[in-house]
Amino acid sequence: MQRSYYSNSISEFIKDNNDKILGQLIRNHDFAADNLQRNAWIKQIEILKVELAPFDRGQIHFEFSIPRMGKRVDNILIIEDFIFVLEFKVGDTEYQKHAIDQTVDYCLDLKNFHEASHHEKLVPLVISTRAPNFTNIYEVNDKLFEPLKANQSNIGSIIAQTLLFSNSIEIDSFLWENSIYKPTPTIIEASQALYRGHSVSEISRHDAGAINLSITTECINSIIERSKSNGSKSICFLTGVPGAGKTLAGLNIANERRKAHEDENAVFLSGNGPLVYVLREALVRDEVQQAKEKGQKLTKKQSAIKANAFIQNIHHFRDDNIISNQAPNEKVVIFDEAQRAWTKKKASSFMKSKGKEFDMSEPEFLIDVMNRHTSHCTIICLIGGGQEINTGEAGLSEWVMALKNHYQNWDVYYSNLIVDDNDYLDDEELRDWLKAKGNSEEHLHLSVSVRSFRSERISSFVHELIKGNYSQAKSIVAEFNSVFPICITRDFSKAKQWLRRKAKGTERIGLVGSSGGRRLRAVGIDVKNEITAEDWFLNDASDVRSSHYLELVATEFDIQGLEIDYLCLAWDINFYFRDGKWNYQSFEGSKWKAVKNEVEKSYLRNAYRVLMTRARQGIIIYIPEGNSSDRTRPPGLYDSTFEFLLSCGVKEI
Numbered sequence: 001m002q003r004s005y006y007s008n009s010i011s012e013f014i015k016d017n018n019d020k021i022l023g024q025l026i027r028n029h030d031f032a033a034d035n036l037q038r039n040a041w042i043k044q045i046e047i048l049k050v051e052l053a054p055f056d057r058g059q060i061h062f063e064f065s066i067p068r069m070g071k072r073v074d075n076i077l078i079i080e081d082f083i084f085v086l087e088f089k090v091g092d093t094e095y096q097k098h099a100i101d102q103t104v105d106y107c108l109d110l111k112n113f114h115e116a117s118h119h120e121k122l123v124p125l126v127i128s129t130r131a132p133n134f135t136n137i138y139e140v141n142d143k144l145f146e147p148l149k150a151n152q153s154n155i156g157s158i159i160a161q162t163l164l165f166s167n168s169i170e171i172d173s174f175l176w177e178n179s180i181y182k183p184t185p186t187i188i189e190a191s192q193a194l195y196r197g198h199s200v201s202e203i204s205r206h207d208a209g210a211i212n213l214s215i216t217t218e219c220i221n222s223i224i225e226r227s228k229s230n231g232s233k234s235i236c237f238l239t240g241v242p243g244a245g246k247t248l249a250g251l252n253i254a255n256e257r258r259k260a261h262e263d264e265n266a267v268f269l270s271g272n273g274p275l276v277y278v279l280r281e282a283l284v285r286d287e288v289q290q291a292k293e294k295g296q297k298l299t300k301k302q303s304a305i306k307a308n309a310f311i312q313n314i315h316h317f318r319d320d321n322i323i324s325n326q327a328p329n330e331k332v333v334i335f336d337e338a339q340r341a342w343t344k345k346k347a348s349s350f351m352k353s354k355g356k357e358f359d360m361s362e363p364e365f366l367i368d369v370m371n372r373h374t375s376h377c378t379i380i381c382l383i384g385g386g387q388e389i390n391t392g393e394a395g396l397s398e399w400v401m402a403l404k405n406h407y408q409n410w411d412v413y414y415s416n417l418i419v420d421d422n423d424y425l426d427d428e429e430l431r432d433w434l435k436a437k438g439n440s441e442e443h444l445h446l447s448v449s450v451r452s453f454r455s456e457r458i459s460s461f462v463h464e465l466i467k468g469n470y471s472q473a474k475s476i477v478a479e480f481n482s483v484f485p486i487c488i489t490r491d492f493s494k495a496k497q498w499l500r501r502k503a504k505g506t507e508r509i510g511l512v513g514s515s516g517g518r519r520l521r522a523v524g525i526d527v528k529n530e531i532t533a534e535d536w537f538l539n540d541a542s543d544v545r546s547s548h549y550l551e552l553v554a555t556e557f558d559i560q561g562l563e564i565d566y567l568c569l570a571w572d573i574n575f576y577f578r579d580g581k582w583n584y585q586s587f588e589g590s591k592w593k594a595v596k597n598e599v600e601k602s603y604l605r606n607a608y609r610v611l612m613t614r615a616r617q618g619i620i621i622y623i624p625e626g627n628s629s630d631r632t633r634p635p636g637l638y639d640s641t642f643e644f645l646l647s648c649g650v651k652e653i
Contacts, residue, residue: 003177005072010056011057013052014052025041034295057080061177077159078176080169080170081171085124093130103125110122116176121143125147125155126147127155130151134149187561192283194252220444233376233378234412235411237396238383239444239445240383240447241448245446251311254267263331265332267317270337272560282538327369332380335379338363338381338382341398346393367410396418411439457480461476461477461648468577485651486619487653492524509565512555514574518572520553522624566617567619574592578641584600590632591631
């Protein structure tokens, strides 16, 4: 795979004809190169030929692909045992923070996802061509240098100064360029890249250790095409462990179908409000920024019309189809987190409060809406096992029950895990019906978590911890704690320091806690203070509303389906470990009350499961000390949970 628009040895680059280099860059560019881009390339070529003249060894790359971010690095230089990542800002007179962060992000991407860069020295070098000289500090942490700043006249001297730290070992530039790339984007990055036209194979990892999302997409596409050929109706249940890429797979299918089969009006639906708002806003911001960089005018309002059609709230879809008996425009619908669709009781109660009669569960109604089509249609349900976190969420059983009782003419496709694992479907009669009437497809289950590129065993660790199996949890955490740290502290200020020390570039940090952790308010963490998800997840570190400020706490309802790099989980005693088991309670009025209902207990377990599987690179758990003079915060309950987590192999700081 050619990752660069142009690559050559530095010595041959200096000899090469400028127009020939420019022509190759223009030919390989995805879009028509405007004058701004052409002039930037011309300037880069001219500057680098002068500044790199003293270096007789090494390789240069122009426009090197960074798949996870859906972007390209201006230049990469491979000299001795260094990888220099260059970001040019032609004409700039200052070193802008966003340019510095972007260059660090490129280095982190290479370090984390490009196999040949894992253990090499990486140097982010921001070049503002007209800026004054800057006194750089040559500090390095885990082979990543602090960002260096140069203008058009001192690039060569800064590179020479950096090479003083060389071990005189040369990187094989051919092997480096052709090394395996295993990108793992956040769902926000992935949605933006897909929306721009990248394929899922370009932006997702596809090594032998992870389920290939492309294969799952192909499997579902073949089911859709089969339904079209036969004029039949079909439903697919795609399952997966937390972080396995279900949402990414769903977005990819919706995006592909919208582009290749416009008549289907494929749509991605989710009942997860924060996810919908964050992804829509991310797409809009990115599209507006892309247009701006191309010199085009696009307002947020114009962009939002398209984004809102691509990603919709499932409840709005429901409400639109209640007032009409016509078949919807959409023939392919993807329901994200379909296990969270409402039971008949909750849906009926909600609609009654709106003055409408409603006598079906949400799954039954949504199938009924699609059943209005006289020809083919396909529903894809993305199902997470053990992810129900709120009263009235139906789980998978309500979908299967609706099919069994009312829609046996539909073709049903599922992974065998649904009938083998009680976390998905605990009704034996429904499992038997599914086995008899459905079609098992092995590629409809994503078994490996790829949310954390540092360790795929986080979800297994959390599973054992939630079950109270400390010895199993400890053996699992020992496998990955060196690459994915899980720490614990009783000091909130230490937790915040840990997060800020870990994050580099634009890596996102944040504070999370259970919505039932009401006594965290005593230590300044108010889980009832609602966040605006778009601001919390998308705004930068200068904004007090963003996650970076560590002032606003996101609950399981805010963060399910999304993720951040490093998080602090504030743990309250609504879920505490004592006498060899987990205990459950809710805070009502001015005191704790034991939770006895098994369904409510499962919601509480799942809340902490969701919160502990949101981090991509590391977690620190903060457990308050409690207060012996406050009967709502007995130190013993906090202490016993703390001791249990230590026994699970979580390290104290």
